[in-house]
Amino acid sequence: MDLDEAYQAYVNDLYRYLFSLSKEHYTAEDLVQEAFYRAYLHLENEEILNIKAWLFKVAYRVFIDYSRKQKRVVVSEKVGEELQITSPEKKILEKESFRLLLDDIHTLKEQERDIVLLCDLHKMSYQEAADILEMNLNTLKSHLLRGRRKIIAIVQERRKRDDRES
Amino acid sequence: MxxxxxxxxxxxxxxxxxxxxxxxxxxxxxxxxxxxxxxxxxxxxxxxxxxxxxxxxxxxxxxxxxxxxxxxxIGGKANNAIDVAAKTIYVTEPNMSLEEMEIESDIGFFSMSITFDVFKRIGREDYKAGDYEIYFAFDSPSFPERRMLLDRPMQEIPTIDTEWLVHPNASDPIGRSGEWNILKNLPDGTVGEVYLSLTELVEPKELEEKLGKEVQVRWLAVDTGFEEKQVDNEGVPVGVIGYPAQIDSTTWSPFNGREQSNEEVFMDILNLLEKNEETATKIARSKSLVLSERIAYLKEHGTQVYGAVVTGPVPELRKLENNELIRSIKVGEVKLWNWK
Amino acid sequence: MELEITKKRSGITTIIGLLSFLVALVALASLNIGLLLDSDEFPDFFLVRLPMIGLALGVVGLFTKKNSRLYAFWGIGLCLFILLFTFMMFGLAWMINPKP
The missing domain is CATH 1.20.5 (Single alpha-helices involved in coiled-coils or other helix-helix interfaces)
Structure with a gap:
C-alpha cells in the first residue's frame, strides 16, 4: 500500500512529463499507465533509492519505445492517429503559453530537448537527469546550456514579433 | 552583457x-x-x-x-541400450531368447525403462520364461528386475557351486548324480531341457553329430579360458558365455542366419558388449564378464564348446547317459509332450 | 464520444495479444496434461490447431500500435514452441526403439 501512495504522488508529474514529450493528451495518458505498469513489473529487479527519478526513467523508456513503435506503424495506423487529437474541450481550457513553450522545446535537437524538459520543465537535478538519460554529467551540462540559450533566443524573437504586431 | x-x-x-x-x-x-x-x-x-x-x-x-x-x-543412445540389453541375454542366458519386436521402452525424465519377455524352447515349443524390466538413468542401467516363471531357475548371482555348465577340468558340483534319477522318474510322454557338461572340449559341429538327431542342441557354452578356474583375475565368479546353436528364423533376431553364421554373430555381439561392458555386466547375472580377455582368447583358440543345452523327449534324453562325451547333467524345465 | 472510441480501440488491441497468450497457455496446459497422463492418444486440436490460432492472434497482436506487445510475443513464442515440440516429438519418438 505504501508503494501505491508513493506512486500516486507522482502521477501528475509523470503525466506532465509524458505530455511534454508526446504533446498529446491521450498518448500521455496511455503512457502513464504503461509506465506504472512497468514500474510494478520491474519492481523486484531494481533497488530504488529515488522513487521520482526512477519513475521518470521508466517513463522516459516507455516514451522511447513508444516513439520507435510509432515510426514503424505510422503508415498502417493513420486512422488511429486521427482519433488521438486533443479533445476540443481541453484545447479551449489550455492556454497558449505551455503549448508554445513545448513547441519551442521540440524544435531543439532530441538530446537537448530531453535534457531541457527534465532539468527545467520538471526541476530535476543535473545528477538525476544524467541518471535518467544515462548520460555523462558534463555532457549533460553543456547540452543544457546550449539548449537553454536556443530557447531564450526563440522566446525573445517571438516577443519582439508580438510587440511589433501589437 | x-x-x-x-x-x-x-x-x-x-x-x-x-x-x-x-x-x-x-x-x-x-x-x-x-x-x-x-x-x-x-x-x-x-x-x-x-x-x-x-x-x-x-x-x-x-x-x-x-x-x-x-x-x-541423438547418437542412438536408447537404441544402443536396448540392443545391448537384448544381446546380453542371448549370450549369457543359456537357451533363452527374446522377441526383439516386443521390447517396450518407456521414457521418463532423463530416464528410460525397457521391458521385455524372455522365452525358452522346451521340446518343440517356446515357453515364456519370465520378463525383464531394466531402468536406465541417463544411459546407465540399474540391476534388472527379473520375474521368472521357471520351476528350476538359475541362481540370480552365480557362484562356483551353483554353475550348471561345468568345464571338463573344473570340479563337478556335488549332487549331480541325482540328476539322471530325475530323468528316469519322469514320464515318457514329456519333453525336457537338459544342461550337459562335457568330458572334453569339442567343436560345435562335432558335438551335434555325437548327440544324434533325436535331441536338439539349443545353446552352446563356449570355452574362453576362464571356465577352468571359474573366476576372473580378481576372484569374482565368471558365468557362462555362449550362443544359440539353432538359427532363429524370426526376422529381427540377430541369429537369423541370413548373412552370418551364429558363431560369427556371437563374435560380433561380444565385440559390441565389450564397448558397452558396464551396461552388459549390469544386465547379465554374472558380475564379471571380462570380455576383452575372452575375445582375445577366442581369437587365438577358436570356438570350442565345453557344455550345451539340449531339448527333446525325455526317453531320448535318458539315452545320453551312455554317451561318453557327457560328464554330468543338470535337468532344467520339463513340459508336456509337444515333440512332432 | 471520442474518448470512448479510443478506449475501445486500446481494449481490442490489447485483448488480441492477451488472447494469443491465453490460447497458448491453454494449449500448453493440455500438452502438460497429455505428457503427465502419458497417453498416446491426445487430441490434435490442442497440439496443432490451437497453437495455430494462437500464432495467428499473436501476429495480429504484434501489428497493433498501442500498448505493450509483450503478450503477443509470449503468445507467438509459446505457440511456436508447442508446434516445434509436436513436430520434433514425432521424429524423435520414431527414432527411439523403432518398430515397423
Missing part, C-alpha cells in the same frame, strides 16, 4: 513557471483518477506476472520431455 544574461534567465524562469502552473491548472488528475491509473497499472503488472509465471511453469514438463528425447535419440 551580464545584465542582459540575467534578464534572459529571469525571463526564461518566469515563462517556465507560468507554463507549469498553467498546465497544472488545466491538466491535473483528480485523486480518484490518480488512484485509478495506479491501480490499473498495478493490476496489469500482476496479471502479466501471473501469466508469465504460469507459462514458465507449464514449460518445465515439455522442455524436460523434449530434452530427454533429444538426449536418447
Amino acid at each position: 551580464t545584465e542582459n544574461r540575467k534578464d534572459e534567465t529571469e525571463l526564461y524562469e518566469s515563462i517556465l513557471n507560468e507554463s507549469i502552473q498553467e498546465f497544472e491548472e488545466t491538466h491535473s488528475h483528480s485523486e480518484k483518477e490518480q488512484k485509478r491509473i495506479i491501480k490499473k497499472g498495478k493490476n496489469t503488472a500482476i496479471r502479466t506476472n501471473i501469466l508469465i509465471s504460469l507459462a514458465v511453469l507449464l514449460l518445465i514438463v515439455p522442455v524436460l520431455t523434449l530434452s530427454t528425447y533429444l538426449y536418447y535419440a
